[in-house]
Amino acid sequence: MRVPFSYLDRQFRAADVGEPKQNLDVILDDIKEFVQSGDFTLGKKGEEFEAKFASLVGVKHAIGVNSGTDALFLSLKALGIGAGDEVITCAETFIATADAIAITGANPVFVDVNDEFTIDVDQIEAAITDRTRAIMPVWFTGNAPDMDRILSIAEKHKLLIVEDSCTAINGTYKNRHSGSFGIVGAFSFHPLKNLNVWSDGGMITTNEDQLNERLRMLRNYGLKSRDEVEVFGYNSRLDTIQAVVALRLIDDVKLYTDRRIKIAETYDKAFAPMPQIEVPERHSHVRHVFHLYMVRVTERDKLLHYCIERGVEAKVHYPIPLPYQKCSQHLGYIPGNFPKTERDCRTIITLPAHPYLSDDEVNYTMETVLSFYKENPY
Ligand SMILES: *Cc1c(COP(=O)(O)O)cnc(C)c1O
Numbered sequence: 001m002r003v004p005f006s007y008l009d010r011q012f013r014a015a016d017v018g019e020p021k022q023n024l025d026v027i028l029d030d031i032k033e034f035v036q037s038g039d040f041t042l043g044k045k046g047e048e049f050e051a052k053f054a055s056l057v058g059v060k061h062a063i064g065v066n067s068g069t070d071a072l073f074l075s076l077k078a079l080g081i082g083a084g085d086e087v088i089t090c091a092e093t094f095i096a097t098a099d100a101i102a103i104t105g106a107n108p109v110f111v112d113v114n115d116e117f118t119i120d121v122d123q124i125e126a127a128i129t130d131r132t133r134a135i136m137p138v139w140f141t142g143n144a145p146d147m148d149r150i151l152s153i154a155e156k157h158k159l160l161i162v163e164d165s166c167t168a169i170n171g172t173y174k175n176r177h178s179g180s181f182g183i184v185g186a187f188s189f190h191p192l193k194n195l196n197v198w199s200d201g202g203m204i205t206t207n208e209d210q211l212n213e214r215l216r217m218l219r220n221y222g223l224k225s226r227d228e229v230e231v232f233g234y235n236s237r238l239d240t241i242q243a244v245v246a247l248r249l250i251d252d253v254k255l256y257t258d259r260r261i262k263i264a265e266t267y268d269k270a271f272a273p274m275p276q277i278e279v280p281e282r283h284s285h286v287r288h289v290f291h292l293y294m295v296r297v298t299e300r301d302k303l304l305h306y307c308i309e310r311g312v313e314a315k316v317h318y319p320i321p322l323p324y325q326k327c328s329q330h331l332g333y334i335p336g337n338f339p340k341t342e343r344d345c346r347t348i349i350t351l352p353a354h355p356y357l358s359d360d361e362v363n364y365t366m367e368t369v370l371s372f373y374k375e376n377p378y
Contacts, residue, residue, distance in 0.1 A: 001364045005313040007356040008191055027248050034244045042220070042237055049243040052250055053203055056169075057177045057185065061212035063204040064238025065219050068166035068188025071202035072100030072136070074236060075162050075184040078214045081106050081133050087162070088127050089136040090119040090145075091323050091341040097138055097164050098322055100186075106133070107331060110323045112338045116280040117294060118145040120340070124153050134160040139168030139178050141317075142194070142260075142289035143280075147173045147181045162186070166202075167291035169195045170257040174285045179205040184215075189246060194260070194291050195253050197242040259355035260290040263362050267293060267351065270366045276373050278347075292317055293353035299376065300347050306372045307351075312365050315350045 012024040034045055046064050054062035065071050081087065083105035089097055091110040101108040109127050114120040117140045124135065135154055137145035154161050161182030165171070168178035169187055179185025189201035204215055214231075217224055222233030271277040278296040282288065294317065297303055307314040321341045323333035335342065351365055 001361065002311040003313060003352050003357065003361045003365050005315055005350075005352050005354075006192060007354040008196070010356040022249065022252065027245055030244050030248065031241060034241065040240055043240050045247065046238055046240050046243045049238070049247050049250070050203070052247065053187075054205065056250065056253075057179050057205045059180050059185075059205045060207045060209070061205070063206075063212065063215045063219065064243060065202045065204060066236040066238065067200045068164075068186055068190060068193070068202040069096040069100055070219075070234075070236040071166075071186035071188070071204045072097065072162065072164060073103055074215055074218050074234065075186055075204055076100060076104045076106065076134070078211055078218055079134065079160055079162070079183065081160075084131060085133045086129060086131045087134045087136050088124060088132060088159075089164070090138045090140065091321055091338045092117060092344055093138040093140050093164065093322065094166070094318070095322060095325070095327075096166070096188075097136060098328070101136065102327070107131075108328075110328075110331075110333065110338065112340050113140075113344065114340070115278075116143055117141050117344070118143055119150075121146045121149040121153065124150070125157075128157055128159070132157070132159060134162050136162045136164055137182075138164040139166075139171055140292075141294050142167050142171055142291035144168070144171060144173035144178065144283075144286040144288065147176075151181060165205075166190075167193060168289055169193070170253055170287070171289040172287040180207075183208060184211065189242065194257060194289055195246065195249055197239075197245050197249070199239060199242055201238050201242040201246065203238070256355040257289050260293075260353055261288070263353045263355075263357060264288070264290040264293050266362055267295075267353065267366060270370065271295060274370070274373060277369070290353055292350045294348050294350045296344065296347040297349050298347070300349055302376065303369065303372050304349055307349075307365075307368055310368050312368050313352055316345075316348060317350050319345050321345055 050062040085106040087101045092113040098108040163182040163185040165179035166188035171178040185205040187203040189197040218233045222231040224230040276298040
């Protein structure tokens with residue numbers, strides 16, 4: 001059996017490869033109609049998707065942009081963050097989180113993770129300096145950071161919160177949607193994210209009217225109107241064809257997410273008794289959306305190899321800590337600074353858990369992992 005990590009070729013196939021299934025013809029009809037309207041740049045469909053997204057997240061404004069990275073970057077720019085400033089974020093995340101901070105000219109300041117792949121809130125205050133402007137908590141793997149504590153630290157030190165919610169559409173913390181806690185939230189519609197479009201796409205969410213206006217200018221050359229330029233800006237609009245696609249897919253996002261959560265529960269249950277597998281604690285006040293199903297294991301590299309040899313496309317997100325990448329050299333971090341991130345880089349494994357896996361594939365994945373430890377009793 002082959003259990004693929006990616007599912008993009010499966011989204012429109014018959015239901016026997018797993019649920020749910022999207023209706024390709026409906027989306028293609030929408031695109032056909034849209035193309036004939038000629039409303040390519042921003043336009044009505046983009047606005048419709050923004051309105052739908054804002055209501056899903058429970059915020060006043062949603063601003064469509066070209067990617068999740070741009071959503072983070074433009075948010076920081078709109079908040080006036082740049083050279084000489086510091087933004088605190090988690091050492092264990094995708095590189096784009098730190099990219100967005102660094103390309104504004106600000107420095108990312110890394111804080112170690114807790115055992116659940118989110119920022120260790122106990123270490124945030126020690127990282128604050130008089131240059132700190134913002135905290136960028138990451139909903140890494142689709143799990144919620146401790147937002148109550150982060151909100152109170154931010155309030156105490158007068159810092160902004162820019163949420164990296166790129167992996168967490170439909171994720172909640174105490175029934176509040178990801179991307180609605182900070183002054184802004186950033187989402188990605190990259191093809192492998194939980195709401196995927198057919199190319200790149202991103203969204204910024206905010207309740208602030210002024211910031212909304214500023215972000216709309218920044219994503220569109222800095223234009224205030226057709227002829228008036230308020231600030232120097234960028235060209236980072238959400239492609240309207242992607243908005244047409246997303247307008248259909250967003251209706252099913254809860255269905256996809258529920259399937260991911262169900263698969264994760266199946267894995268959790270099977271792995272819980274295994275001393276070689278450490279399943280992170282799950283919290284009832286968090287809706288973890290499992291963009292990645294990630295656990296810590298013994299003999300990770302051997303297990304990874306074993307899975308891949310047997311057709312289970314397991315992965316590692318990610319093997320090298322961000323603070324020790326070449327791009328971070330000037331920040332001066334040295335091995336030992338981030339013990340939990342370093343441990344994770346050696347021990348984490350990500351198993352396929354996307355909504356298009358059949359029950360047989362989920363069971364095969366689970367059995368493959370269990371049989372590795374049966375054959376190799378470490
Ligand atoms: C994917 C991702 C991003 C970037 O999103 P893109 O749309 O690929 O630019 C940022 N942060 C995290 C945590 C991500 O997983």
